[in-house]
Amino acid sequence: MKDRTSLYIALIISGLAFLQFVVLPTIRTRTSMTVINSIMADWQSANHITPMNYWINRNKYPTLPRLVTYKMRNRQVLKKDDELSARFILTLNFEPNPSVPQNSDWLFVLKKSGGNWKVADFRLSKLHPSDIKQQAARYDAAADRAALQQMENARTANAPERQEQQNQPKQQASEVKPLRPIPMKPVETPPQDQTKRPGYRAIPAYVD
Structure with missing residues (x-):
């Protein structure tokens, strides 16, 4: 009898674990996927209402x-603090439009609100390599123009100051006066006594 009771308890625990970790996550994933599929179908038919x-x-x-x-x-479906959320990454390919990148990954974040799944966030997940130039051109064009205009304004504002700095050395060079030559006095050297010169030998004088 005790063995059967233990067996029933083990089966109940296994069933609850299977329900908690397999059945419920599968149901949550499918119900949240239903919302994503419905949105995709409406977007393909150009229905945005x-x-x-x-x-x-x-x-x-x-x-x-x-x-x-x-x-x-x-x-991915997550449960944190009794709050359910689902994250989906999809590669979406829209009709050509300069404001939307083509063939890029987008992130959907869904949350369980009032018993139904609702979209809490939708944004570009990562930029596809083929759209880097297009994305950069779209988002950075205005910033580049503003930066160039700012540089041009700074150059125009600093032009008089730069010209003044360039002219300043010329003015200083023109103000330098030439140096006057200093008169040099000749150095007088006294005559050298030949008798004191080393190796000097006197020649005797003969008188007739």
Whole structure:
């Protein structure tokens, strides 16, 4: 009898563990995936009214062109402090538009709100290598123009000061007066006594 009771308890614990770690995560993933698939279907049909209802804050709903294709890259459902959240990374390919990168990875962050999954965040996950130049041109063009204009303004403002600095050495050089020659007195050397010269030998004088 005790063996059967232990067996039943073990089965119940195993069943609860299977429910907690397998069944419930699978259900949560599928229900959150349903929201993503619904949004993708609406975007492919250029419907931006229905997907707006999935956003927690409708003011953050993006303005996008029609979606052509999409591919699921990664998905993850998390539970922290009794709060459920799901993260999906999809590669989205929209119709050509200068404001939206093509064939790039986007991140969806969903949260369980009021029993339903809602989009809490949607942003570009990482820039695809083929879109680096396009993305940089779009986002940096205005900044580059502003930087160039600022440099031009600084150069124009500093032009008089720079010209003054360039002219200053010339003015200083013109103000330098030439040096007057200093008169030099000749140095008088006294006649040298030949008798004191080393090796001097006197020649005797003969008188007739």
